[in-house]
Amino acid sequence: xxxxxxxxxxxxxxxxxxxxxxxxxxxxxxxxxxxxxxxxxxxxxxxxxxxxxxxxxxxxxxxxxxxxxxxxxxxxxxxxxxxxxxxxxxxxxxxxxxxxxxxxxxxxxxxxxxxxxxxxxxxxxxxxxxxxxxxxxxxxxxxxxxxxxxxxxxxxxxxxxxxxxxxxxxxxxxxxxxxxxxxxxxxxxxxxxxxxxxxxxxxxxxxxxxxxxxxxxxxxxxxxxxxxxxxxxxxxxxxxxxxxxxxxxxxxxxxxxxxxxxxxxxxxxxxxxxxxxxxxxxxxxxxxxxxxxxxxxxxxxxxxxxxxxxxxxxxxxxxxxxxxxxxxxxxxxxxxxxxxxxxxxxxxxxxxxxxxxxxxxxxxxxxxxxxxxxxxxxxxxxxxxxxxxxxxxxxxxxxxxxxxxxxxxxxxxxxxxxxxxxxxxxxxxxxxxxxxxxxxxxxxxxxxxxxxxxxxxxxxxxxxxxxxxxxxxxxxxxxxxxxxxxxxxxxxxxxxxxxxxxxxxxxxxxxxxxxxxxxxxxxxxxxxxxxxxxxxxxxxxxxxxxxxxxxxxxxxxxxxxxxxxxxxxxxxxxxxxxxxxxxxxxxxxxxxxxxxxxxxxxxxxxxx
Amino acid sequence: xxxxxxxxxxxxxxxxxxxxxxxxxxxxxxxxxxxxxxxxxxxxxxxxxxxxxxxxxxxxxxxxxxxxxxxxxxxxxxxxxxxxxxxxxxxxxxxxxxxxxxxxxxxxxxxxxxxx
Numbered sequence: 001x002x003x004x005x006x007x008x009x010x011x012x013x014x015x016x017x018x019x020x021x022x023x024x025x026x027x028x029x030x031x032x033x034x035x036x037x038x039x040x041x042x043x044x045x046x047x048x049x050x051x052x053x054x055x056x057x058x059x060x061x062x063x064x065x066x067x068x069x070x071x072x073x074x075x076x077x078x079x080x081x082x083x084x085x086x087x088x089x090x091x092x093x094x095x096x097x098x099x100x101x102x103x104x105x106x107x108x109x110x111x112x113x114x115x116x117x118x119x120x121x122x123x124x125x126x127x128x129x130x131x132x133x134x135x136x137x138x139x140x141x142x143x144x145x146x147x148x149x150x151x152x153x154x155x156x157x158x159x160x161x162x163x164x165x166x167x168x169x170x171x172x173x174x175x176x177x178x179x180x181x182x183x184x185x186x187x188x189x190x191x192x193x194x195x196x197x198x199x200x201x202x203x204x205x206x207x208x209x210x211x212x213x214x215x216x217x218x219x220x221x222x223x224x225x226x227x228x229x230x231x232x233x234x235x236x237x238x239x240x241x242x243x244x245x246x247x248x249x250x251x252x253x254x255x256x257x258x259x260x261x262x263x264x265x266x267x268x269x270x271x272x273x274x275x276x277x278x279x280x281x282x283x284x285x286x287x288x289x290x291x292x293x294x295x296x297x298x299x300x301x302x303x304x305x306x307x308x309x310x311x312x313x314x315x316x317x318x319x320x321x322x323x324x325x326x327x328x329x330x331x332x333x334x335x336x337x338x339x340x341x342x343x344x345x346x347x348x349x350x351x352x353x354x355x356x357x358x359x360x361x362x363x364x365x366x367x368x369x370x371x372x373x374x375x376x377x378x379x380x381x382x383x384x385x386x387x388x389x390x391x392x393x394x395x396x397x398x399x400x401x402x403x404x405x406x407x408x409x410x411x412x413x414x415x416x417x418x419x420x421x422x423x424x425x426x427x428x429x430x431x432x433x434x435x436x437x438x439x440x441x442x443x444x445x446x447x448x449x450x451x452x453x454x455x456x457x458x459x460x461x462x463x464x465x466x467x468x469x470x471x472x473x474x475x476x477x478x479x480x481x482x483x484x485x486x487x488x489x490x491x492x493x494x495x496x497x498x499x500x501x502x503x504x505x506x507x508x509x510x511x512x513x514x515x516x517x518x519x520x521x522x523x524x525x526x527x528x529x530x531x532x533x534x535x536x537x538x539x540x541x542x543x544x545x546x547x548x549x550x551x552x553x554x555x556x557x558x559x560x561x562x563x564x565x566x567x568x569x570x571x572x573x574x575x576x577x578x579x580x581x582x583x584x585x586x587x588x589x590x591x592x593x594x595x596x597x598x599x600x601x602x603x604x605x606x607x608x
Numbered sequence: 609x610x611x612x613x614x615x616x617x618x619x620x621x622x623x624x625x626x627x628x629x630x631x632x633x634x635x636x637x638x639x640x641x642x643x644x645x646x647x648x649x650x651x652x653x654x655x656x657x658x659x660x661x662x663x664x665x666x667x668x669x670x671x672x673x674x675x676x677x678x679x680x681x682x683x684x685x686x687x688x689x690x691x692x693x694x695x696x697x698x699x700x701x702x703x704x705x706x707x708x709x710x711x712x713x714x715x716x717x718x719x720x721x722x723x724x
Binding site: 355408 | 685712
């Protein structure tokens, strides 16, 4: 039997690791809620499982998403993950060939070079030896890059790297030690036996001046201990993402998502965060306002270790830029929302909003301006003009005594009260018997589409105007204004409406491109989600965004959100207009046309 | 009692020996801009909830500042947190954060009272 006491630390560490990981997985899977379990049961034996295997290969081993961010950073992650995976897989194959059976001692593959010292004659021995050296070299290059990244993260495309806790640093150090120690151990053995391939053989040659027989065993012991240290620290450090991310990919493919409440899926996502820190660079609080302790990576870490403070949970614009950037694809804003929910504060209903008036006439369209739009009355005036031009019978639902849509309340965690508002609004909507609802506020739009159960379609006014233009119910003339469009967070990233507003703008003026667009758009800083930052910080964020957006010196900064408009107007950089205003200005009014026609007729008559 | 069409308000003198002013400094720590408030009432004028109820942010804020918490939790629950008041504030006070934090603090206080 191939046995030496130095395998004991490795084996003990591995057994501990498997026990803890299995315990945690069982706990999380039992905490999945009913909806998530339904999806798991529905899709577990479907084609989706095969897709998930493919995605595991792409994301957990090759790290395609990180390659997109920066090729060198991607290579670093791939060399460590895929390289180590191959080192294990090829090593296992090699040791099976050597032993002549698939069921050799489990540790034989790990310490293969020590137990199989002499010249070998098993199948493809020389090729295996070369491949194993090559793989080790690839992994070592990844470790070298990781070390270099600690000093100069900029070189690998990261402006700011994560500040790790002490425990994470221990785990990190033990991971980094594994591969140099493996190289040293294999090289000394190669020096003793007088063999080894291009890497271990060369290093063995260098070492041959030393008393290699005396340092051979200590090296193998050190290698085993470094493996043990890594295995023991893995389940409690950021490296828990290695097993968890795989499980998350499968669950996500099956259709499970984090819901309103904290569940097993939340736990899985918290543990799937590798704390790579890519979200830090995408966060505006970081690069525009210099707030460096609230980013998603720290939020997820604090939540996982149950150290979350109110400040970290609430200090977020919920703009969703980190969600777009996250290479693991975590639902970061949903999780933050879960943690904000205040179930312990009972839903009190002291308010009675009975003054909201139901519709008196049956109409076709409901117009819901939203609270914020009432502070930018020009949008309301423009929308009325557009409705009249299109000949739409509409009911202005919150003209005088409207209610809030409930989303601001929800974002602060008062879910019960938000539901109360929702049910009140639903009653009002039902009273009109309309076939469609149009809203001017992206916050309301997201609320109506996601949290309300409505049997009529809801449109943001940009979609609605686009529809009217497509159906030729309104005609616009193209102006010669140069415009840049700012994507509101809730409309763009939040609801995926990128093209409709741009189409409208292309028909009313010259649309220019800005640096931060679509999924990468900036937040105006006026977000309601953040109750921690004050006006001065908001102004910093707004000024930075304004600077980027007005780089090409456009005549008009177009947006589709009253809150964004209100924020940008105070920046005094460019004329800020809502899309509704732009369209209303460019309308080819039917009445004017008729007048002109009649004037022309008169003229022609006189001419005759 | 006979309804005369008017009533005499309770005396509103604040006894600063018994008033709990510490709570307000806790609030100011969370929302420093609260100190900037000059009680102009623009927030109350624009309030969406004010259309439906007698909710008055300026008044609630003043009560909290003076340590008079009686009935304040119920009063604050009338707010829909829509944030209009924050947008109109001429002094840049984060009124929405003030309401949010007052709610949390008052809730904590209620729990303490129940326990004691």
